[in-house]
Amino acid sequence: MDDHTVIDAKGLTKRFNSxxxxxxxxxxxxxxxxxxxxxxxxxxxTTAIKMLTGLLRPTSGSARVAGYDVFREPDHIKRNIGYxxxxxxxxxxxxxxxxxxxxxxxxxxxxxxxxxxxxxxxHTLGIHSYRDSLVKDLPLGFKxxxxxxxxxxxxxxxxxxxxxxxxxxxxxxxxxxxxIYEAAERGITPFVTTHYMDEAEYCDRVSIMVEGKIMxxxxxxxxxxxxxxxxxxxxxxxxxRAS
Amino acid sequence: MRQLIVFILKxxxxxxxxxxxxxxxxxxxxxxxxxxxxxxxxxxxxxxxxVWDRSGDYLSGELISSMVGSGYFKYEGQVxxxxxxxxxxxxxxxxxxxxxxxNFARDVFQGNAKVQLLLDASDPxxxxxxNSYASAIIGKxxxxxxxxxxxxxxxxxxxxxxxxxxxxxxLFVPGVITVILMLVSALLTSIALAREKEMGTMEILLVSPLxxxxxxxxxxxxxxxxxxxxALVVLLLGFFVFGMPLHGNLVLLxxxxxxxxxxxxxxxxxxxxxxxxxxVAMMMSLFALMMPTILLSGFIFPIDSxxxxxxxxxxxxxxxxxxxxxxxxxxxxxxxxxLWKPTLAIAGISLFFIIASIKNFKTRLA
Numbered sequence: 158m159d160d161h162t163v164i165d166a167k168g169l170t171k172r173f174n175s176x177x178x179x180x181x182x183x184x185x186x187x188x189x190x191x192x193x194x195x196x197x198x199x200x201x202x203t204t205a206i207k208m209l210t211g212l213l214r215p216t217s218g219s220a221r222v223a224g225y226d227v228f229r230e231p232d233h234i235k236r237n238i239g240y241x242x243x244x245x246x247x248x249x250x251x252x253x254x255x256x257x258x259x260x261x262x263x264x265x266x267x268x269x270x271x272x273x274x275x276x277x278x279x280h281t282l283g284i285h286s287y288r289d290s291l292v293k294d295l296p297l298g299f300k301x302x303x304x305x306x307x308x309x310x311x312x313x314x315x316x317x318x319x320x321x322x323x324x325x326x327x328x329x330x331x332x333x334x335x336x337i338y339e340a341a342e343r344g345i346t347p348f349v350t351t352h353y354m355d356e357a358e359y360c361d362r363v364s365i366m367v368e369g370k371i372m373x374x375x376x377x378x379x380x381x382x383x384x385x386x387x388x389x390x391x392x393x394x395x396x397x398r399a400s
Numbered sequence: 401m402r403q404l405i406v407f408i409l410k411x412x413x414x415x416x417x418x419x420x421x422x423x424x425x426x427x428x429x430x431x432x433x434x435x436x437x438x439x440x441x442x443x444x445x446x447x448x449x450x451v452w453d454r455s456g457d458y459l460s461g462e463l464i465s466s467m468v469g470s471g472y473f474k475y476e477g478q479v480x481x482x483x484x485x486x487x488x489x490x491x492x493x494x495x496x497x498x499x500x501x502x503n504f505a506r507d508v509f510q511g512n513a514k515v516q517l518l519l520d521a522s523d524p525x526x527x528x529x530x531n532s533y534a535s536a537i538i539g540k541x542x543x544x545x546x547x548x549x550x551x552x553x554x555x556x557x558x559x560x561x562x563x564x565x566x567x568x569x570x571l572f573v574p575g576v577i578t579v580i581l582m583l584v585s586a587l588l589t590s591i592a593l594a595r596e597k598e599m600g601t602m603e604i605l606l607v608s609p610l611x612x613x614x615x616x617x618x619x620x621x622x623x624x625x626x627x628x629x630x631a632l633v634v635l636l637l638g639f640f641v642f643g644m645p646l647h648g649n650l651v652l653l654x655x656x657x658x659x660x661x662x663x664x665x666x667x668x669x670x671x672x673x674x675x676x677x678x679x680v681a682m683m684m685s686l687f688a689l690m691m692p693t694i695l696l697s698g699f700i701f702p703i704d705s706x707x708x709x710x711x712x713x714x715x716x717x718x719x720x721x722x723x724x725x726x727x728x729x730x731x732x733x734x735x736x737x738x739l740w741k742p743t744l745a746i747a748g749i750s751l752f753f754i755i756a757s758i759k760n761f762k763t764r765l766a
Binding site: 259 | 402403406407410413414417418599600603604605606607608609610
């Protein structure tokens with residue numbers, strides 16, 4: 158694996174007793190590309206992400222994430238990735254700046270660096286006036302931006318975004334995708350799962366999981382061509398029906 | 401290490417910003433001590449007493465004054481008929497009625513004096529206690545005026561050791577300390593951990609470089625500290641307000657406190673590995689912990705008089721052992737040489753739950 162590959166999975170499999178949640182998935186993610194990880198509920202996305210983030214030990218196969226082996230070096234993986242869940246998962250009873258300090262502290266950043274970066278961040282997000290407000294008082298769109306910024310605060314090599322745009326309005330979604338592009342340009346590779354098929358079009362490459370297997374993996378344009386579809390939505394439906 | 405400190409600071413912020421937690425943490429212990437110390441008590445003072453003195457001689461008058469002078473009764477005046485007596489009981493004016501038959505003084509000297517006690521047994525506990533108080537006073541009075549002694553009349557003299565005045569609060573303070581430590585430690589930690597799961601922040605913590613052990617220790621340390629402070633407050637209240645003695649070693653007592661807190665915390669963590677939401681955690685804590693702690697620990701109901709099955713059940717209640725320990729150290733002044741068995745039992749239960757929690761935690765993640 159070279160410096161330009163952030164995920165290299167080969168035959169990655171997870172079985173729970175007789176049930177195979179993830180069935181020999183093989184794929185690569187290049188540094189800086191926006192990778193869409195699609196699939197219906199129960200297709201095995203969450204299990205796959207848990208294996209890639211070092212939370213769950215795979216049954217067989219191999220994978221390297223951010224340069225480290227998922228079997229032998231899960232602790233190194235954790236230090237080099239960011240993670241944001243669909244629930245934004247900030248502490249509602251802490252202030253904006255306290256949330257930043259907490260997560261940055263957990264990733265071992267130095268206090269001085271935290272303070273300086275936190276100031277910059279609040280300015281860029283335009284929420285400096287909310288600095289000392291409790292997170293529960295923030296509008297949802299701000300929460301989402303803040304959660305993402307915190308997930309990449311420690312400059313990880315890649316960031317896992319698990320349905321990051323759930324429940325926010327189209328304008329906020331649009332703005333959020335701009336943040337994703339920006340992060341990708343800075344070399345933080347985004348790995349995105351989503352339910353919104355229009356968002357799949359924003360990705361450089363997408364994979365579509367059906368019943369534990371990756372049934373398609375290419376750029377959105379080529380997938381549409383291959384499946385003779387006008388939109389990713391149709392691609393997805395055709396795949397789901399075929400199985 | 402810095403990660404742990406950051407995490408503990410966060411936990412304190414959660415606690416101090418949540419008024420409900422604060423109230424449970426600091427309001428309840430004090431309220432409970434005063435409640436149990438003053439209101440819920442086995443002692444009876446100033447029970448309303450009335451007398452139907454059908455004899456009216458000098459001896460019956462003396463009996464009445466020795467009853468009134470005992471301090472247990474409040475004299476509500478005389479009645480002169482059955483009916484008046486019955487009405488008084490119905491309207492709750494009297495708790496105790498004493499009927500002295502005619503010719504009391506003569507009967508006393510002949511050695512066959514009888515009096516009648518009427519008690520309001522709608523509250524059987526109080527009635528029992530009043531009965532024994534009154535019987536003791538009357539018995540003493542009659543025997544001091546009787547020349548005749550039956551040949552086999554054995555006089556027992558009772559000495560109540562360790563708690564000569566039979567103060568209920570001496571039992572309640574150890575009990576309240578136990579309940580509070582159990583409640584605060586187990587309930588609040590299980591809720592705190594379940595909250596992280598419910599909010600989705602647990603996911604983030606598990607994906608972060610924090611070790612699961614750090615998360616758990618970071619959760620537990622603030623509650624360990626606060627519970628200990630709480631126990632001290634209750635202890636000081638018992639000491640200064642209720643005159644609770646401390647005959648044993650303070651260091652030993654405080655060490656046992658910490659051991660018991662660890663035990664409660666391990667149970668709280670175990671519950672949180674099973675419960676998915678705060679509400680489930682709360683219900684589990686209340687049913688699995690609160691009720692047995694109060695009912696089966698010997699805090700309120702004596703274990704010896706329970707059915708066999710419940711007696712066996714009480715062996716797995718850590719509170720039972722802890723109450724033994726606290727009573728032993730405070731009232732009897734015993735040391736570790738007598739208390740090693742209950743101490744070992746608490747340590748064993750803690751160990752069991754710590755191992756069970758670790759197993760649960762791992763299988764959930766593996």
